[in-house]
Amino acid sequence: MSVSRINSNKVPSSTRSVQLGKVIRTVLLSATLLAPAFSAGAEEAKPPLRLCADPTNLPFSSDEPGKPGLYLEIGQAVAQRLGRTVSHNWYKSYFGKRTVRETLLSKQCDAMVGLPLIDDFMGPAVIFSKPIAHEGYALVGARDRKLAGIDDLRGLRVAVQYQSTPQNLLAMRDDVQKVTVLSPEEGMTALDQGKVDVAFIWAPVAGWLNKTSYGDKYQIVSTEGDGLLWATAIGFAKASGALRDEVDGVLPSLQGDISALFAKYGVPNGAPVKFGQAAPATTSSIGASEPVTVGQATAAEKPVQTAASAGDAKGDSIAGREVFNGTCAHCHGPDAVQAERKIDLRLLKKRYADDMESTFWKTVHDGRPAKGMPAWKDVFSDDELRNVYAYLQSVQDTGGN
Numbered sequence: 001m002s003v004s005r006i007n008s009n010k011v012p013s014s015t016r017s018v019q020l021g022k023v024i025r026t027v028l029l030s031a032t033l034l035a036p037a038f039s040a041g042a043e044e045a046k047p048p049l050r051l052c053a054d055p056t057n058l059p060f061s062s063d064e065p066g067k068p069g070l071y072l073e074i075g076q077a078v079a080q081r082l083g084r085t086v087s088h089n090w091y092k093s094y095f096g097k098r099t100v101r102e103t104l105l106s107k108q109c110d111a112m113v114g115l116p117l118i119d120d121f122m123g124p125a126v127i128f129s130k131p132i133a134h135e136g137y138a139l140v141g142a143r144d145r146k147l148a149g150i151d152d153l154r155g156l157r158v159a160v161q162y163q164s165t166p167q168n169l170l171a172m173r174d175d176v177q178k179v180t181v182l183s184p185e186e187g188m189t190a191l192d193q194g195k196v197d198v199a200f201i202w203a204p205v206a207g208w209l210n211k212t213s214y215g216d217k218y219q220i221v222s223t224e225g226d227g228l229l230w231a232t233a234i235g236f237a238k239a240s241g242a243l244r245d246e247v248d249g250v251l252p253s254l255q256g257d258i259s260a261l262f263a264k265y266g267v268p269n270g271a272p273v274k275f276g277q278a279a280p281a282t283t284s285s286i287g288a289s290e291p292v293t294v295g296q297a298t299a300a301e302k303p304v305q306t307a308a309s310a311g312d313a314k315g316d317s318i319a320g321r322e323v324f325n326g327t328c329a330h331c332h333g334p335d336a337v338q339a340e341r342k343i344d345l346r347l348l349k350k351r352y353a354d355d356m357e358s359t360f361w362k363t364v365h366d367g368r369p370a371k372g373m374p375a376w377k378d379v380f381s382d383d384e385l386r387n388v389y390a391y392l393q394s395v396q397d398t399g400g401n
């Protein structure tokens, strides 16, 4: 799943010294009772909460004085509740897991604010706080434009970011004119210059720019669906369970402050529209322990099927490839080329031999929701899925080992 840019922040690691601090405080307290004159100023300061952050990643973090960014400020608020200061470890931008490995898991950071709360995100090496926010993609357009779902995009020119979930989702909509942009910034510019009617882009940056550069001129509608919206949380290394519990303990009391911070940076954290439906769904932030539904694919309309003449295996496989690359490739890789073996679908034959076909149907119909594989039976017809199967058959790895 195209989860995103990660915004690195660190928080405290040394829960042991925290514990130790408590012991020392207790001892001091007793000493105070016994000998008040002796104790003045003797309390040992807790170590700072180490926040790792990208210095140039607004609205999330920055080293500009007076503009620390949403996640840094959340980290500061948490630290303050824990009676600690923060220190920063600036880490230049990165995308994804590599950063987490080089910072959090290398003990450069105590914690990172804003990691995606998804089952398979680096678990079990990384553990999470309760959700603090939701992040994802949004529809951005003029305030008087109706933007309640995908069908409102019909006939419009829509900016989509290169290789993003929105681009994949709209790929097969012939009735939407896609304009590819390379960044949310570029999407906002295209919108503002009238080159597109709507931008379907990464929400936090859209919101931030709307607030800081466009005078709040646009409405920003968060979308919900597979790869479109996910919960984020504070991540810790597995060994920092005690610290995580401590942070979870103070998060509920910070809910108001955190909402205010979202507003301050213009970052949407509200009710998303379900992709393809008119009725807005509700969402929640802190305190809600259930993550948002990222499991179910909500492709609004069945893709247009082309090129398949019935009974023609080659044609079926071509049509199947189109469905595959439009939808499945998002997780399984374009043309089913995927380095991660577990989801490498070129290995189906090797893996299941004679059970390949039955495994395909069962998995694709019902999904494996707990493992991040959506169910597709309500999205694609069996004919379409049969084409996908024909396509997958044509790309099976038949080599040795």
Ligand code: HEC
Pocket: 001, 226, 324, 327, 328, 329, 330, 331, 332, 342, 343, 345, 348, 351, 359, 360, 363, 364, 368, 371, 372, 373, 374, 376, 388
């Ligand atoms: C949101 C990501 C995602 C999308 C989109 C997705 N899959 Fe999957 N799929 C997975 C994951 C994750 C697994 C592995 C589940 C597990 O660990 O058992 C999987 C497993 C599978 C398997 C079983 C693989 C095996 O070796 O057991 C098949 C078959 C499959 N997917 C087909 C498809 C097809 C066809 C589509 C498109 C219609 C699709 N998937 C779209 C995430 C996805």
